[in-house]
Amino acid sequence: MSVSTAAADQSLCTPLPVLGRDVTVPLVTGGEVTYAALDYAASAPALQRVWDDVAAYAPYYGSVHRGAGYLSQLSTDLFENSRVTVAEFLGCRADDQVIFTRSTTDSLNLLAAVLPADCEVFVFETEHHASLLPWRDARVTYLNAPRTPDEAVQTLESALAERDPYGPALVCVTGASNVTGELWPVRELAAAAHAHGARIVLDAAQLAPHHPVDIQDLDVDWVAFSGHKLYAPFGSGVLAGRADWLQASEPYLAGGGASRKVARRADGGVDVEWHDSAARHEAGSPNVIGVYSIASACKALTEAGFDSLVAREQHLIGKVCDGLAAVPEVKVLSLFGDDAPRVGVISFVVDGWNSSHFAAALSAEYGIGVRDGLFCAHPLVRTLLGSDPQSQGECGAPEAAPGEKSLNAIRVSFGAGTPDEHVERFVRAVTELVRDGARWNYRTEDGRCVPAV
Numbered sequence: 001m002s003v004s005t006a007a008a009d010q011s012l013c014t015p016l017p018v019l020g021r022d023v024t025v026p027l028v029t030g031g032e033v034t035y036a037a038l039d040y041a042a043s044a045p046a047l048q049r050v051w052d053d054v055a056a057y058a059p060y061y062g063s064v065h066r067g068a069g070y071l072s073q074l075s076t077d078l079f080e081n082s083r084v085t086v087a088e089f090l091g092c093r094a095d096d097q098v099i100f101t102r103s104t105t106d107s108l109n110l111l112a113a114v115l116p117a118d119c120e121v122f123v124f125e126t127e128h129h130a131s132l133l134p135w136r137d138a139r140v141t142y143l144n145a146p147r148t149p150d151e152a153v154q155t156l157e158s159a160l161a162e163r164d165p166y167g168p169a170l171v172c173v174t175g176a177s178n179v180t181g182e183l184w185p186v187r188e189l190a191a192a193a194h195a196h197g198a199r200i201v202l203d204a205a206q207l208a209p210h211h212p213v214d215i216q217d218l219d220v221d222w223v224a225f226s227g228h229k230l231y232a233p234f235g236s237g238v239l240a241g242r243a244d245w246l247q248a249s250e251p252y253l254a255g256g257g258a259s260r261k262v263a264r265r266a267d268g269g270v271d272v273e274w275h276d277s278a279a280r281h282e283a284g285s286p287n288v289i290g291v292y293s294i295a296s297a298c299k300a301l302t303e304a305g306f307d308s309l310v311a312r313e314q315h316l317i318g319k320v321c322d323g324l325a326a327v328p329e330v331k332v333l334s335l336f337g338d339d340a341p342r343v344g345v346i347s348f349v350v351d352g353w354n355s356s357h358f359a360a361a362l363s364a365e366y367g368i369g370v371r372d373g374l375f376c377a378h379p380l381v382r383t384l385l386g387s388d389p390q391s392q393g394e395c396g397a398p399e400a401a402p403g404e405k406s407l408n409a410i411r412v413s414f415g416a417g418t419p420d421e422h423v424e425r426f427v428r429a430v431t432e433l434v435r436d437g438a439r440w441n442y443r444t445e446d447g448r449c450v451p452a453v
Helices: 003-011 050-059 072-089 104-113 149-161 187-196 246-249 290-306 306-325 355-366 380-385 420-436
Strands: 024-026 032-034 097-101 120-124 139-143 169-173 199-203 222-226 238-239 257-263 270-274 330-332 345-350 371-373 408-414 442-445 448-451
Touching: 003 169, 032 169, 050 072, 072 097, 072 238, 072 290, 097 290, 104 199, 104 222, 104 238, 120 149, 139 149, 149 187, 149 442, 169 187, 187 199, 238 448, 306 330, 306 345, 306 420, 345 355, 345 420, 355 371, 355 420, 355 442, 355 448, 380 442
Parallel strands: 120 139, 120 169, 169 199, 199 222
Antiparallel strands: 024 032, 097 238, 222 238, 257 270, 330 345, 345 408, 371 408, 442 448
């Protein structure tokens, strides 16, 4: 390492403390090792700060909005203040609504449920299923995978130019791919959408944990993301953005909390007056702890500073990409090219290896947790692997036995809590497995490759 590189490394921020950083796991070859969690794109470990905040609040937990007691009032304030924190984190406009959901998937299904009649939806085939599939009651145009950011904008512009210019339309696009980690030209896509009278929703599930997301700066109409990818456990998500479509629709769920007034009619029916606020789409008892954990994570990331977090992540990305590039048998998957900006999400295939076998060996022999399969983005992965993107595939591991080829990939992902040693161990493990082969025998069980006992 050069003196300048060493100085640069020393200037990087340290990893943020996360739960599980000291957990050890057994190796099939004997002994134990500290677990290297490199599956952040699926669920990031909880920040210690988030866990501590939740633990401090837990004794004061109470019902929200409808309780007169002190703990209920405190919990209500905490819940609504969390909404303010998320709005600030996303740079929301003054009249935007922040709705708490279960996940990104839930958020986008909510938006799909409130689309105006005869709304057209435009979505790239490269999307995660959470943003590819919810639009079942709309007219959907699926756009082919672009090979450059400029092509993405041109493809969208061409499709929008052919639509009915007087009807409602929505564009759904990811901010960062959950397969390649590549950053998409969100601001340019938003400009194209608005130029053609369409609105745009940003799937920020993979972007928000790694980069600042500002609704006004990106000029998007809605943003959706999940807490469990933002270092916040407990199963909550967010849909934030323009209120008009949300207020004009029937509630996503009908029930207590969404209704302002309910009365019997003379004919025996029921009249309901729904809330116009975010509560309209938050029926039932809310996940207060999940919501508070998201707000805590937003504060922690903001206080740590995204400039420092991004710089450190790029440092880790460089280590992984350089290490994989040194192994000729490894092919990194990319839409926009190897030099495209990306977050800490990298998928690859290894010549001569079944993806499930490789991932199993990383876990069993090195204590490294990665993901293998199609990553709930089947058309994209199949396009990247040169197979028919219309072919059906199963989530998770293939049925192929160890050593057999499969149309699946391996994904390594990391973020604010990842220490250098984890990515260094990963690069060393890939190199050794390709060079020397696995040190253990494996078999297929219930569709997954596991160590043979």
